[in-house]
Amino acid sequence: MYDFAVLMDWLAFAFRWLHVITAMAWIGASFYFIALDLMLKPADDLPEGATGEEWEVHGGGFYNTVKYNVAPARLPEHLTWHKWQSYWTWLSGAVLLMLVYWGGAEMFLIDYDKIELTAFQAILISGGSLAIGWVLYDFLCKSALGNHPTALMLLLFVILVVMSWGYNQVFTGRAALLHLGAFTATIMTANVFFIIMPNQRIVVKDLKDGRVPDAKYGKIAKLRSTHNNYLTLPVIFLMLSNHYPLSFGTEYAWIIASLVFLLGVLIRHYFNSMHAGKGRPHWTWGASAVIFVAIMWLSAIPMYRDYDYEAEVIVPEPLDYIVASAGFDDVRNTVLGRCSMCHQAEPVWPGLHWPPRAVRLDDDAQIALNARAIYLHAGLSHAMPPGNITGMSDEERRLIVQWYRGLDAEVAELAN
Incomplete structure (x- = not known):
């Protein structure tokens, strides 16, 4: 029996390693394409249907990238699809969630000071919340709000704040922040799997069948890609938060997590503006510093309180x-x-x-x-x-x- 504990720990390590590798690949590709899209410039000799190009130098070579607003008149045989980085990041993360938090629900998931749950109940809340989050988000994107990106982003932020508070009412601080990250990452990967890739397949099929693709598919994919771009940095913080008790070991962890989303938006706004040639909004760094100081202050509040450390801790069944x-x-x-x-x-x-x-x-x-x-x-x-x-x-x-x-x-x- 004891070998099972060792096996589980090595399995968790293996999937964590896979998770980090695929996440780096996904984030790197995502950041690159967003930056590339923003840096595109018009030119007089662009092919028909192209909206911009970008010249880059890397590794001793020069690269000329051309973007077509819908699709080129002729589709080449070789076409690289950027999807598996996203899929494997989510799949490996889901396995980690099961191994660490579902398999160790009594220790890592359930907070008996907040609410008494069985392991099954906690796991049901864990998995169910991730699925419900995607359904709600997808409904909002397909509603009339989809035509108002700023309003949609603000509403999404409100939902994330509510979820942050909700998770902290049920789970341990560590599990709450991790689940908020998983909640957001599920939305991001589902965007790729259910929206972006199917729309790209429709465009490719239209081209192969000799039809002119509808530009709406590109517009829909662009909205979801933009959301993914702004959500990436907060997800990285939340996934690493279990290594930093200062971020989750406080009753204000849900506020800290909410502020992290604002941090991510500010940082991405700076780089997106810079890549788009709209200047460098340095004020975003000042605002980010203020938010970070607020996060530090919230995490330190417990230092200045007196607690009854002699209170009896009850060992939950069946331990x-x-x-x-x-x-x-x-x-x-x-x-x-x-x-x-x-x-x-x-x-x-x-x-x-x-x-x-x-x-x-x-x-x-x-x-x-x-x-x-x-x-x-x-x-x-x-x-x-x-x-x-x-x-x-x-x-x-x-x-x-x-x-x-x-x-x-x-x-x-x-x-x-």
């Missing part, structure tokens, strides 16, 4: 048996002696104001909730403590491994 398991007392003593100086409500290690990654290991309940992480990071590997700064011995690591493996055996017995 209460861990505290009573064989070997738990030895592991508790090891964790309290080697880990809790950093991983407690008020860390005593110099320079730490919060426990790293918001993981507490200062009582039985928290140790039980983090059993698998303790086994992987301090028992099976030497990842923790960092540099073995607290001097955890090989014997103590052996006790952790022995305890967890025996614990898994108990789980298997209970399951039968």
